[in-house]
Structures are given as structure tokens and as C-alpha cells.
Amino acid sequence: MLSKINFDPAMLWQWGAMQAMTSIKVLKTVEEKCGAEGQKLVLDSLWQVGYDIGRQITENTQVPDDMSTGEWVSFYATVINRIAYASLESALVDSEEKVSFHIDWRPHQDHYKPFDCRVQRYFVQGMIDASMDFMKSQGREKVWNVEFKSPIPAGAETCFFTMEKGGPDQKRKWGGCTRLIEEKALDLAVKRKAEKD
Numbered sequence: 573m574l575s576k577i578n579f580d581p582a583m584l585w586q587w588g589a590m591q592a593m594t595s596i597k598v599l600k601t602v603e604e605k606c607g608a609e610g611q612k613l614v615l616d617s618l619w620q621v622g623y624d625i626g627r628q629i630t631e632n633t634q635v636p637d638d639m640s641t642g643e644w645v646s647f648y649a650t651v652i653n654r655i656a657y658a659s660l661e662s663a664l665v666d667s668e669e670k671v672s673f674h675i676d677w678r679p680h681q682d683h684y685k686p687f688d689c690r691v692q693r694y695f696v697q698g699m700i701d702a703s704m705d706f707m708k709s710q711g712r713e714k715v716w717n718v719e720f721k722s723p724i725p726a727g728a729e730t731c732f733f734t735m736e737k738g739g740p741d742q743k744r745k746w747g748g749c750t751r752l753i754e755e756k757a758l759d760l761a762v763k764r765k766a767e768k769d
Contacts, residue, residue, distance in 0.1 A: 585679060588658075592680045596688045603761035611758060615694045622698020625656055629699070630706040641712050645735055646671040648703050656699070662730075668737075675731035678724065686726035687760075690753045697750070715739060718746040 595618070602610035629651055635644050646665050650673070653661040659678040665671050700718060707713065717738045722728035738744075 589680050589683055592691075593683055595691050596684075599691055599757075600761065600764075603757055604765045607761070608754075608758055611754060615754070618691065618694035619698040619701075622695035623702045624698070625695070626652075626699035626702025626706075629656070630702065633706075635707070635710045635712065640668055641707070641714055642668045642671050642737070644707075644712075645703075645716055646673070649673055649733075649735070652696075652699055666734075670734060670736045672732070672734040675724065675733075678731065681724045684725045686723055687753075687757075689723050689725060689731075690750075690757065693746075693750050693753070697746070700746075715744075717744060720746075720749070 599611070599614050602614050606613070629648070635641075639647075642665055646663050649671070650661060650663050653659045653663075653673065653675060657675075657678060660676040661673050662676055663671070663673040696718075700716075704715075715738050716735045719734050719736075721732040721734060722730065724731050
């Protein structure tokens with residue numbers, strides 16, 4: 573594609589921005605018109621896309637014997653960040669128990685409002701679930717907690733994430749935060765709808 577002289581690669585970025593903003597608009601509209609049931613329908617669809625991306629990333633691959641689980645988790649996050657999200661990142665393997673990364677730049681960061689980033693949670697959750705299924709197939713069944721510490725659209729210099737090894741009974745921070753965000757989104761949808769009526 574890059575060799576074609578009648579094609580401007582920047583248009584691909586514009587197309588991606590349009591798709592990203594469409595996802596958010598569809599979600600907000602469905603939340604207003606259909607409430608929790610509509611929200612779940614859209615979020616499940618986003619999860620399915622994320623899971624499929626994660627499955628494609630891991631398909632026909634193996635974790636090298638000399639690679640720790642923490643190193644693999646960091647590598648997988650880098651593949652997601654650099655390829656699936658076309659983002660620039662600074663990754664760290666803090667320890668065998670903890671890895672983290674800064675998103676230094678992400679497409680659409682100037683288009684999103686702070687709360688809009690929530691749409692990405694479902695793509696990411698699908699990719700996380702695909703990675704957990706993959707790791708089980710590799711004999712590595714550790715649970716990792718993902719936590720989102722700071723977003724660029726809210727004024728932070730970077731989007732900062734941490735991932736820490738946890739036990740199977742440990743409360744999942746990512747999922748708990750997601751449920752709170754879903755409730756807030758439905759409250760906001762009710763307010764938007766009331767303002768229009």
C-alpha cells in the first residue's frame with residue numbers, strides 16, 4: 573500500500589479516527605435509547621472483537637521456556653500497544669510480579685474526551701481474556717491484575733498502566749473499575765436523554 577503513489581497513508585489514520593469516534597457515538601446512543609441491556613449488547617460486541625484480536629496475536633505461537641511469565645505479559649502488552657493500537661509506549665518489567673507501561677502517544681488521544689476511553693476497556697478485556705486462555709494452554713495459569721493509573725485525555729502526560737500478579741481469589745481491579753464506569757455511563761445517558769426531552 574505504501575508504494576502506491578495515489579494513496580496518502582495519513583488517510584488511513586483519518587479512517588481509524590472515524591471508526592474510533594463511531595464506536596463511542598454508537599455506545600452513547602444505545603445507552604440513551606436502550607439502557608443497560610443495550611449497553612451490554614455493545615460492550616459484548618467490543619469484547620468479542622478484542623478477544624479475536626488477542627487470539628490472532630497468540631495463534632500458532634509459544635512462550636519460550638526461558639521467558640518468565642512477567643516478561644511475556646510485558647511483551648504481549650507491547651504487541652497490543654504497538655500493533656493493535658499503533659501507539660508509542662515505554663514498557664518496564666518492574667519485577668517477576670509486576671510490569672508496567674506508559675503510552676507516550678496514542679492515535680485519537682486528541683479526539684477522545686476523558687470518559688470516552690472507556691470504550692477501549694472492552695477491546696482490552698477481550699485481549700486479556702484471550703491471553704489468559706493462551707497462557708493456560710502453555711501451562712502458565714497465573715492471574716494478572718491490570719490497573720489504569722492515568723489517561724492522556726484527562727491531562728496526564730502519558731497513559732500509565734500497571735499489571736501485577738495476583739491469586740485466583742483476589743478481587744480484580746480492572747473488572748471492578750469497569751463496573752463502576754458502566755454505572756456512571758448509564759447515569760450520564762439518563763441525564764443526556766432528559767436534557768433532550
